[in-house]
Amino acid sequence: MDVSAASSTSTLFALDFDGVVCDSVGESSLSAWKHGVELWPELFECERANEKKDEVLDKLRAVRPVVETGYENTILARALLENLDGYDVESILKDWPILSETLMQKWQLDRKTMVLEFGKIRDDWIRTDFKSWLQPNALYEDVPEALRFCTERRDAKVTIVTTKQARFADAILVDMGGVKIPEEDLISTTVSGEPKADVLVRLEETFNKDGASRMIFVEDKLSTLIKVANDKRLSKWDLFFVDWGYNTEDERQVAKHDYRMKLIGKEEFCGLLREG
Structure with a gap:
């Protein structure tokens, strides 16, 4: 990971892939x-x-x-x-x-x-x-453009934290969205089964040592977000649950009333990537 990037990052994004970026x-x-x-x-x-x-x-x-x-x-x-x-x-x-x-x-x-x-x-x-x-993969509307914008921001860092094998996520992002995320920032937990919470801890230690950056985690799986929300090590992260992707209406209602997370739509998500 690029330590020099850590010193200039004011917003650190950790994004799930399937269900947030890609309908796979x-x-x-x-x-x-x-x-x-x-x-x-x-x-x-x-x-x-x-x-x-x-x-x-x-x-x-x-x-x-x-x-x-x-x-x-x-x-x-x-x-x-x-x-x-x-x-x-x-x-x-x-x-x-x-x-x-x-x-x-x-x-x-x-x-x-x-x-x-x-x-x-x-x-x-x-x-x-x-x-x-x-062909059976699709990037959600407006997301590729917002992602490209965010990757070009000097004050933001974009990471993908996914259970998908990284090479497949990379192929979809590049060929369908024209989005290139550095290899070290495409973090796959597929083989290890490592909890995403542990990945977020490492990201915080690397990119937010001084505690000055805003940290945003975006997920479409409620059970994952609840684990992160209940992890005391991650109390400084802003947690967002998307109202699209692979979740149910009941889960969206739970997220809507959970003080630790915020339910967001795609327009607000793209706004975060551009300005958050």
Whole structure:
């Protein structure tokens, strides 16, 4: 990290990627289906699977708010394809952490292996047909322009803190938005599973040693933001919960009434990047 940048930074941004900057559910769902074909061809390559594919992809969008890391989409795809008892959309939205662990054990899956395999699915897709991989991704309207403006500000520092593997976020930002974030500022917690709270602590130590900068964390996942809000080490961060992305109306209402965070729309978010 550039220490010289720390001395001139008056605002430090830490932004989630999927659901804040990028609507990637189309691509992650299709990657999950490809991953399913590789892991369980007897389930995903049969006639019944082909008939249910569109239905499963639709449901994957509906349950997207629960996904922390890409490979979870693969587990969800199989559960939805098989119509497993207790794995309807409502149950998944309510109890996914418990349900996910149950399936990982039932199907004898390893988290690190799943992460690597899911990344390989994307790498292979990108290598063979980059344009078709990009197509199901979309940067939210007006966000790329605001991000480009912010990266050119001399008084601001933009970091991306994401569970997505950094090379995929970089490809989307550059090719779809013309936005270049330095490699060291694209921080992925995918393989390590490191809490975002720990990443924010390190960012504060690096870029706000004198305590003079404003620090802004923007997230679309309420459970993540609550953990950060309750972490005493991060009391100086301004926390924002977006009203788009992968969250529910109930979650937006919780954020709206939580004194520690603020619910914002896209216009206000872009304003923060330009002037915050």
